[in-house]
Amino acid sequence: MAQHLDRNFDIALESVKSDILKMGDIVEFMLGDTLKALMERNLNVIERIKENEVIVNKMQIEIDELCLKIIALHQPTAIDLRFLMGVTKINTALERIGDHAINICNCINRILQYKQMKPYVDLPELFKIAREMFMESLNAFINLNTENARSILLRDDQVDSLRDKIVQECINYMIKDSSNVNIAVNIILLANNLEKIADHATNISEIVIFVAQGKDVRHQSE
Amino acid sequence: MEDTVKFKIENLNVYWSGSHVLKSISMDIGANKILGIIGPSGSGKTVFLRTLNRLNDMELQIRIEGGVLLDGKDIFAPGMDPVMLRKKIGMVFALPIPLPASIYNNIIYGPSLSGITNKNRLDEIVVKSLKSAFLWDEVKDRLKTSAMRLSGGQQQRLCLARTLAMEPEVILLDEPCSGLDPISTTQIEYALKELKKNYTIVLVTNNTKQAARVADNTAFFLMNELIEYGPTGTIFTVPGDIRTMDYITGRFG
Numbered sequence: 365m366a367q368h369l370d371r372n373f374d375i376a377l378e379s380v381k382s383d384i385l386k387m388g389d390i391v392e393f394m395l396g397d398t399l400k401a402l403m404e405r406n407l408n409v410i411e412r413i414k415e416n417e418v419i420v421n422k423m424q425i426e427i428d429e430l431c432l433k434i435i436a437l438h439q440p441t442a443i444d445l446r447f448l449m450g451v452t453k454i455n456t457a458l459e460r461i462g463d464h465a466i467n468i469c470n471c472i473n474r475i476l477q478y479k480q481m482k483p484y485v486d487l488p489e490l491f492k493i494a495r496e497m498f499m500e501s502l503n504a505f506i507n508l509n510t511e512n513a514r515s516i517l518l519r520d521d522q523v524d525s526l527r528d529k530i531v532q533e534c535i536n537y538m539i540k541d542s543s544n545v546n547i548a549v550n551i552i553l554l555a556n557n558l559e560k561i562a563d564h565a566t567n568i569s570e571i572v573i574f575v576a577q578g579k580d581v582r583h584q585s586e
Numbered sequence: 587m588e589d590t591v592k593f594k595i596e597n598l599n600v601y602w603s604g605s606h607v608l609k610s611i612s613m614d615i616g617a618n619k620i621l622g623i624i625g626p627s628g629s630g631k632t633v634f635l636r637t638l639n640r641l642n643d644m645e646l647q648i649r650i651e652g653g654v655l656l657d658g659k660d661i662f663a664p665g666m667d668p669v670m671l672r673k674k675i676g677m678v679f680a681l682p683i684p685l686p687a688s689i690y691n692n693i694i695y696g697p698s699l700s701g702i703t704n705k706n707r708l709d710e711i712v713v714k715s716l717k718s719a720f721l722w723d724e725v726k727d728r729l730k731t732s733a734m735r736l737s738g739g740q741q742q743r744l745c746l747a748r749t750l751a752m753e754p755e756v757i758l759l760d761e762p763c764s765g766l767d768p769i770s771t772t773q774i775e776y777a778l779k780e781l782k783k784n785y786t787i788v789l790v791t792n793n794t795k796q797a798a799r800v801a802d803n804t805a806f807f808l809m810n811e812l813i814e815y816g817p818t819g820t821i822f823t824v825p826g827d828i829r830t831m832d833y834i835t836g837r838f839g
Contacts, residue, residue: 366837373836439795441822441834578824 365443376434377444380427381506384451384458387423388502390416391458394465395498395561399491401472402554403484410469420462427455443575450575454505457564461498464557464564471554478547481537487551490526493519494558497565504572513572516565517581523562530555590617592756592786593638598652600633602645607633609811611652615803620778620787622801622818624794626833629807631790635758638788639675640668656756673700676749680761682741684733689716689725692733692744696752711751719747720777739770746777756786763796775800794834798822806830 368374394416397409431448434440440448497516504513534548573581593615600608608630615621623631636642638654640661654661661671685692693712694702702708712729716722721743725736733744742762749757759778763771778787778800791797797804798818805815806829814821814830825831832838 366832369836369838441794441798442825442831444835445823 370438373434373438373440373444376430376438377447380430380434380448380451383423383427383430384454385502385506387420387427387455387458388499390420390423391461391465392495392499392502394420394462395491395495398465398468398472399488399495401469402475402491403488405476407473407476410473413465413469417462417466420459424455424459428452431455443578446575446578450505450571453571454502454568457568461561461564464561467557468554471550471557474550475547475554481544481547486526486530486533487555490523490530490555490558493523493526494562494565497523497562498568501565501568501572505568505575508572508576510573510576513569513576516569520562520566523559527555527559591615592617592657593788594653594655594658596653596655598634598637598650598654600630600637600642600651601649602633603647607810608637611812613805613812613815615786615788617786618782618784619802620782620789620800622797622804623788623790623807624792624797624804624833625807625813627792630810631807632760634807635677635760635788635790638756638758639672639677641672641677643668673752674754675756675758676752676754677758677760678742678745678749678762680764682738682745682765684736684741684744686734687732688730689733689736689744690729692748693751696748700752715747715751718750718777718781719743720773720780721747737770739766739773742766742770742774743777746774750781754785756788757781759787759789761790761792764792771796794822806833808833 394413397413397416400406401409401413431452435445435448438444497519500512501516503509504516531552534544534552537544538548567582570580570582573579591614595611595613595615598608598611599606611634623634625631633642637650638661642648642650650662656671656674660666685695687695690712693715694708697708697711702711713722716725721740724740725731725744733741736744746757746762763774766774775796778789781787782802789797789801801818803816804818804821806813806821806825806827808829814825814827816826820826821830822834825834
């Protein structure tokens with residue numbers, strides 16, 4: 365895309381893009397740590413996840429302030445306006461994903477107090493898909509790649525099915541042995557948080573399509 | 587009222603001294619709407635505007651092809667009187683040029699020339715025109731003062747009032763706020779939004795933000811062509827043509 369005649373506008377847009385990318389990297393790191401905590405039964409990383417959440421919260425405010433300033437000073441239109449609107453929405457989504465990472469930590473804290481019911485197979489898979497969707501949605505935003513964004517939208521059903529499978533399996537374990545209730549409930553909560561992360565990735569993908577093409581594809585499957 | 591077409595422009599081509607200065611322009615201009623025309627200098631905006639009330643007729647080396655229909659009637663038809671046409675289609679220019687006379691005499695100049703001599707009628711026209719141009723409150727106590735003593739913004743609203751005094755159906759404005767401060771600009775823009783209830787307005791502006799603020803529809807001209815024309819909300823959020831997007835977002839290359 366051609367540069368703006370006003371170079372300061374380009375610099376401001378690059379700056380906000382770089383900030384949202386940094387924020388996304390931190391959130392992605394948080395998600396990696398949560399998986400590590402569960403699979404390696406490693407509670408030490410939880411402190412790091414909480415520290416990163418504080419940084420993410422701070423960045424959310426800074427990025428919103430920067431967008432507000434750019435809108436006021438440069439009065440953007442068309443793709444520039446859609447981009448800045450997209451950034452403010454993605455900013456909120458990233459902060460919410462950070463919150464889900466904290467919720468997942470709390471679940472893991474409780475899960476690790478009990479003996480593992482069975483080897484985790486579907487849960488790491490759900491982790492993997494949700495994280496991939498998240499990372500790919502952010503990459504799609506940075507490159508305004510609508511093709512990738514649309515392919516992410518298609519994966520949401522896969523996440524829902526996997527979550528449902530995990531929930532059903534947990535219910536079966538609880539029916540079989542009531543001593544499994546504590547751990548099973550927390551696994552269900554964890555799976556729900558992962559499903560919400562995938563939902564945010566889907567929202568980010570919809571924002572990518574809006575920013576790139578001006579098409580609002582939200583709620584089209586309803 | 588919303589769908590009434592005031593102007594129908596059909597494949598309009600204008601040649602000036604051998605140059606093709608408007609290329610195959612076709613568009614409908616809705617009645618009681620504000621049409622904003624944007625585009626870089628030399629893109630044909632002003633030529634287009636001046637074609638609508640046949641001001642270009644004065645130019646010897648001009649050739650016009652295609653149709654411009656006002657309420658379904660061809661403005662270039664042999665029987666069409668340009669003077670009568672310009673009574674229906676008033677124009678306000680970039681530089682406010684008050685006549686060297688009082689505010690009152692500026693307003694009644696046109697109506698007097700067209701034969702209105704009744705003092706009460708002229709008084710009515712002065713009050714109505716100045717009120718419509720949102721100038722009445724500022725000048726009602728000094729109508730006999732020279733118009734030259736008004737501020738730039740007031741002079742431009744006086745020119746607008748002078749145009750309104752002829753009770754036109756269409757108002758053409760060529761960069762009416764180019765020399766005005768933000769407050770005067772806001773006053774003119776407010777006046778235009780109110781005036782569209784009774785008039786059709788065509789506004790040429792180099793300030794794209796002004797078109798975004800006041801126009802119902804926006805047309806983008808580039809290199810003598812109409813590139814895109816549509817609702818202002820769409821043009822400024824999801825323009826269909828990359829050239830429109832580059833222009834309104836201030837890009838080059």
